Structure formats: structure tokens, C-alpha cells
Amino acid sequence: MTTIEIVEVSPRDGLQNEKTLLSTEDKLALIGKALDAGVRRMEVASFVNPKKVPQMADAEAVMAGLPARDDVTYVGLALNERGFERAVAADVDEVNFAVMASDTFNRRNQGADAFETARQLTTIADNAQGKIPIGVTIGTAFGCPFEGEVSLDRVLSLVEAIAATLPREIALADTIGVATPRDVAERVGAVRDRYPDVPIRCHFHNTRNTGIANAWAAIEAGATTLDSSLGGVGGCPFAPAATGNIATEDLVYMLDRAGIATGLDLQACIETAQWLEGKLGHAIPGQVMKAGGFPAPA
Amino acid sequence: MTTIEIVEVSPRDGLQNEKTLLSTEDKLALIGKALDAGVRRMEVASFVNPKKVPQMADAEAVMAGLPARDDVTYVGLALNERGFERAVAADVDEVNFAVMASDTFNRRNQGADAFETARQLTTIADNAQGKIPIGVTIGTAFGCPFEGEVSLDRVLSLVEAIAATLPREIALADTIGVATPRDVAERVGAVRDRYPDVPIRCHFHNTRNTGIANAWAAIEAGATTLDSSLGGVGGCPFAPAATGNIATEDLVYMLDRAGIATGLDLQACIETAQWLEGKLGHAIPGQVMKAGGFPAPA
Numbered sequence: 001m002t003t004i005e006i007v008e009v010s011p012r013d014g015l016q017n018e019k020t021l022l023s024t025e026d027k028l029a030l031i032g033k034a035l036d037a038g039v040r041r042m043e044v045a046s047f048v049n050p051k052k053v054p055q056m057a058d059a060e061a062v063m064a065g066l067p068a069r070d071d072v073t074y075v076g077l078a079l080n081e082r083g084f085e086r087a088v089a090a091d092v093d094e095v096n097f098a099v100m101a102s103d104t105f106n107r108r109n110q111g112a113d114a115f116e117t118a119r120q121l122t123t124i125a126d127n128a129q130g131k132i133p134i135g136v137t138i139g140t141a142f143g144c145p146f147e148g149e150v151s152l153d154r155v156l157s158l159v160e161a162i163a164a165t166l167p168r169e170i171a172l173a174d175t176i177g178v179a180t181p182r183d184v185a186e187r188v189g190a191v192r193d194r195y196p197d198v199p200i201r202c203h204f205h206n207t208r209n210t211g212i213a214n215a216w217a218a219i220e221a222g223a224t225t226l227d228s229s230l231g232g233v234g235g236c237p238f239a240p241a242a243t244g245n246i247a248t249e250d251l252v253y254m255l256d257r258a259g260i261a262t263g264l265d266l267q268a269c270i271e272t273a274q275w276l277e278g279k280l281g282h283a284i285p286g287q288v289m290k291a292g293g294f295p296a297p298a
Numbered sequence: 299m300t301t302i303e304i305v306e307v308s309p310r311d312g313l314q315n316e317k318t319l320l321s322t323e324d325k326l327a328l329i330g331k332a333l334d335a336g337v338r339r340m341e342v343a344s345f346v347n348p349k350k351v352p353q354m355a356d357a358e359a360v361m362a363g364l365p366a367r368d369d370v371t372y373v374g375l376a377l378n379e380r381g382f383e384r385a386v387a388a389d390v391d392e393v394n395f396a397v398m399a400s401d402t403f404n405r406r407n408q409g410a411d412a413f414e415t416a417r418q419l420t421t422i423a424d425n426a427q428g429k430i431p432i433g434v435t436i437g438t439a440f441g442c443p444f445e446g447e448v449s450l451d452r453v454l455s456l457v458e459a460i461a462a463t464l465p466r467e468i469a470l471a472d473t474i475g476v477a478t479p480r481d482v483a484e485r486v487g488a489v490r491d492r493y494p495d496v497p498i499r500c501h502f503h504n505t506r507n508t509g510i511a512n513a514w515a516a517i518e519a520g521a522t523t524l525d526s527s528l529g530g531v532g533g534c535p536f537a538p539a540a541t542g543n544i545a546t547e548d549l550v551y552m553l554d555r556a557g558i559a560t561g562l563d564l565q566a567c568i569e570t571a572q573w574l575e576g577k578l579g580h581a582i583p584g585q586v587m588k589a590g591g592f593p594a595p596a
Contacts (some may be wrong), residue, residue: 004522022572037321117546143592143593148592148593148594169501176592176593177589178555180552180555180556181511181514181552181556182552182555182556182557183555206507206585207544207585207589208551208552208585208586208589208592209504209509209510209544209547209548209584209585209586210510210548210551210552211507211511212507212508212511213479213510213511213513213514213552215511216479216511216514216515218513230326243585243589245509246507250506250507250508253478253506253508254478254506254508255475256477257478257480257481258478258479258565259480286507287504287505287507287541288506288507290505291505291541293473294442294446294474294476294506295446295447296446298585
């Protein structure tokens with residue numbers, strides 16, 4: 001593996017669990033700094049019910065304020081047909097459509113059983129006729145806070161339904177931060193064996209300190225893309241104790257030291273994370289933003 | 299790999315960088331709780347200059363207060379002949395003798411070049427005539443805060459000198475928390491290839507969020523033993539920004555989920571880490587002690 005793509009998710013997953021609501025202007029400043037740090041694919045907004053997730057109520061305004069960049073993919077999250085339509089109307093470059101592996105979580109998150117949501121996705125993908133790339137994220141793919149263990153068979157049957165819609169990629173998300181490298185190797189490996197032509201993205205939270213270990217395991221198992229969030233901000237409002245996404249600068253540190261290119265500049269990531277911490281007004285979990293890289297920059 | 303041995307280092311590396319000095323009584327309480335949680339090998343004291351490391355000034359008193367347990371190995375750290383003699387006089391079951399891979403760090407830490415310290419070790423081991431097991435830790439084996447990169451060749455030449463003293467095991471320590479899984483796989487693999495009969499222990503700090511990933515990489519590369527510290531407390535007074543050891547409960551969480559036995563009880567580890575946090579009077583870095591295991595205990 002010589003390159004890994006990073007999807008910066010701080011503007012979406014990073015901010016949606018924050019009590020501090022950043023202004024649209026601050027979100028656009030964050031996005032601008034992330035672009036300057038080298039980010040080229042970024043989840044910038046979530047097209048969900050603003051009553052449920054007020055942090056994302058300005059999704060359309062964020063989209064309208066983005067710099068026009070042919071070399072950047074701006075991603076919007078959707079959980080259903082309504083969200084998908086809003087994302088397309090707001091001119092996202094790509095939709096990230098999420099389905100939860102666990103019915104209980106999916107019902108709480110999007111009011112339907114998982115396979116009902118997967119059927120909605122089929123309709124959406126049919127109607128879209130390939131005009132907009134759709135990536136599909138399987139949430140709670142390593143465990144559910146309500147149901148406990150989520151079996152590999154369950155995940156694979158959902159992957160099968162999703163793969164039939166010809167997504168640009170499939171992502172396995174550890175929504176509540178319970179995965180371990182063993183699980184990641186097993187599950188990413190199983191998806192890759194069955195669908196060798198579908199790129200695999202992974203999304204990890206560092207809730208139990210396994211996030212960076214899981215990222216490494218995912219790379220070793222063949223994932224091509226990882227989500228991360230500057231400063232390690234993030235979580236999920238419906239997932240108890242789901243602390244931050246893995247920190248972009250921590251991930252870049254590990255990959256730089258392994259000679260794996262990401263296109264991101266570590267020092268710029270550190271400075272952006274420090275800036276974000278100032279905007280949020282409380283300590284955030286990233287570690288390299290505190291310790292610095294190694295060796296120290298000249 | 300079906301079992302991994304954990305050396306609990308909170309009473310030594312965990313407490314030596316703490317501003318809060320725990321009383322001998324509290325240290326013995328911590329050790330007792332660790333034993334109750336299943337720990338069977340533990341670094342309980344450091345026989346170093348009490349003026350330099352006042353947290354360890356009661357090393358002899360700690361040793362004198364330990365419960366007599368035939369099934370437990372109490373380890374004492376020594377950096378030179380004087381420390382070795384104190385440790386033996388205090389009746390440790392095993393000496394952990396440390397040498398730094400970097401001369402600058404070794405001079406600051408123990409007042410001699412690395413190979414001078416290795417020669418002292420040779421004399422010590424000759425005189426000990428196998429009467430007491432000696433494990434040898436190579437500190438700054440992945441990088442030095444003063445010299446920067448530490449080459450693999452440098453580490454291997456030190457390993458060669460140490461292996462000649464017939465230690466019970468050789469440990470690679472990431473004293474300042476800069477290692478990544480790629481480095482760990484390379485260095486542990488190289489030592490194992492050259493000395494397949496010498497057990498390998500690893501010691502990681504989570505300074506840059508790579509500690510648990512490094513632990514997993516070490517296991518995959520053939521290490522049999524890992525150091526960790528309840529609650530992730532710890533550091534090194536002479537290593538700038540060297541935050542805590544990897545947390546025992548975070549490590550046990552990952553290994554439990556992978557079906558790798560450690561003999562430690564996760565819930566008891568969590569409760570001990572929480573108790574330790576109370577004694578220290580400030581937040582400590584372990585994450586599973588905050589998030590809990592998975593699935594939640596019945």
C-alpha cells in the first residue's frame with residue numbers, strides 16, 4: 001500500500017455531536033483550512049432533520065458557500081430519499097448514504113428497518129441513473145449500543161443488498177467505537193473477498209482507544225479510504241458515549257511514518273486542529289496536535 | 299496467538315511521572331487491586347536516585363510491604379550496578395535492567411554512553427550467575443527526543459550486546475511515544491529473526507495515539523509480553539511530552555475481543571483504574587474506563 005485516501009469528516013460527523021454550534025462562516029473557514037492542508041474529499045454537511053440535528057441545519061448554506069474546486073469532492077450525508085434529494089439540489093459532488101446494520105439503531109436513526117432503508121436506496125440509485133456518485137456506509141457494522149453484537153452474516157447480507165445498487169464504494173462504520181483490529185481484519189477481508197471490485201472505506205471512532213489500530217488493520221485488509229476528523233472531534237447524537245472520530249493528524253502521523261502518502265500536510269493538520277479547538281472552546285481528543293510530529297520540524 | 303502476558307507497570311512507570319506522590323500504603327493498595335484483577339507480573343518499584351525520582355524513593359518500603367505470592371513475579375527496575383544491588387537486596391523476583399538506544403538519552407538518564415551501560419550489564423549478569431532473572435529493556439528504541447531518529451542498526455547492535463548476557467527476555471521500549479505499527483513490525487520482526495529463542499516484550503506510550511496499534515503490531519510480529527499501566531497513567535520525567543503508557547484495560551478490551559487470553563479481568567481493571575484516578579485527583583487517559591466494555595456486562 002503506497003497511498004491511502006482520507007475523507008475529512010470534521011465538518012459533518014465532527015461537528016454534529018458538538019454542543020457548541022459553529023456558525024456557517026466558521027464551518028466554511030474549517031473547510032478552507034482543511035483544503036489548504038491537502039484534503040481533497042470531505043463530508044461537509046448532513047441532510048437530515050434539522051430538529052433532530054440542529055448542528056447541521058445550515059447544510060444548504062454551507063454548500064452554497066463552498067469554494068468551487070474541480071479537484072475536490074464535496075460529500076453530503078443522506079439517510080433517506082428526502083435527504084438524498086436535498087443533497088442533490090444543494091449540488092453535492094457525491095452522496096454518502098447511510099444504513100445501519102442493526103434494525104434498532106436504524107429505526108431510531110432513520111425510522112425504518114435496515115432492509116427497508118436498503119430498498120429505499122435501491123429506488124434512489126435506480127432513479128439517479130448514475131448521474132451522481134453514491135457511496136454507502138453501513139453503520140454499527142461492528143456492534144450496536146442497543147442490540148449488542150452484530151453478526152458478520154448480518155453485515156454481509158446488507159452488503160449484498162447494497163452492492164446490487166452499484167455504489168461507488170462501501171464503507172464499514174464503527175459508529176460506537178467498539179471494533180478491534182481482529183474484527184476489522186475479519187470484516188473488511190470478508191467484504192473484499194466477496195466484492196473485490198468495490199472500493200472499501202472505513203470509519204472509526206476512538207471511544208475505546210482502538211481507532212488508530214483499527215485504521216491500520218483496515219489498510220492491511222485492503223481498505224483504500226479512511227474517514228477521519230481534524231482534532232478527533234465527533235460522535236453521534238444517538239450513540240451513547242461515542243466519542244470522537246479518529247483524528248486526521250494522528251492518522252497522517254502514522255501513515256507518514258510508514259511511507260504511505262495521503263496528500264495531507266501534517267503540520268497544517270495540526271494547526272487546523274488547534275484552531276478548531278479554539279473555536280469549540282474545549283479540549284479535543286487529538287494527540288499529535290498536542291505532542292507534535294517526530295522528528296520535530298526543522 | 300492465544301495468550302499474551304501483560305506486565306502491569308502502573309506502580310513504577312505509571313507513578314514516576316506523577317506530580318501527586320502516592321503514599322507507600324496507596325501504592326500497596328494499587329498493587330493489591332492489580333493482583334485481584336489477575337495481574338501476575340508487575341513492575342512495582344524503581345531503584346534509582348531518589349533525588350532524581352522522588353516518586354520512587356520508597357522502593358524498599360514497597361517491596362517490604364508486598365504480599366508474599368509464589369504465583370506472582372515482582373519486578374524492580376535498575377539502571378546501573380547500584381540499582382541492581384538495591385533491587386536484589388530488596389528481594390525482587392526479577393530485575394528489569396534498562397539501557398537507552400540513544401547515547402544522549404542514556405547519558406541524561408544514567409550518566410553513561412549506551413554501550414558503557416551494556417558493559418556494566420555484562421558484569422552484573424556475570425556476577426549474578428543466573429541467580430536472579432534479568433530482563434533487559436532497550437529504551438528510545440523507536441526514536442529519541444534529543445537525537446531524533448534511532449536507526450534499526452543501532453538497536454540491533456545493542457540487542458547483540460545484550461543477548462550475549464543471556465537475559466530472560468529483551469524488551470523494545472518506545473519511551474517517548476513516537477512508534478508506529480510499521481516500525482514495530484520491522485523492529486520486533488528483526489529481533490525475533492536474529493534471536494528466535496529470546497522472548498520479546500514491548501513497552502509503548504500512547505503519546506501520539508499509536509500505542510494500542512503498536513501493541514497489536516507487536517503481537518502480530520511475535521512479541522509475547524506487553525507492558526501496560528492501569529488507567530494509562532505514566533510517562534518519563536526526562537522525556538518531554540511522554541504521556542501515559544498504554545492503558546491496561548484498553549489493551550485487555552482489545553485482546554478479550556480477539557479471543558486472546560491475558561488472565562486479567564476487564565471489569566476489575568476498569569474499577570482499579572477508576573480508583574487510581576480518584577487517588578491521583580485528576581483525569582487519566584484510559585478510555586475503556588470511561589466508555590465501558592462491550593457488550594455491557596449483564
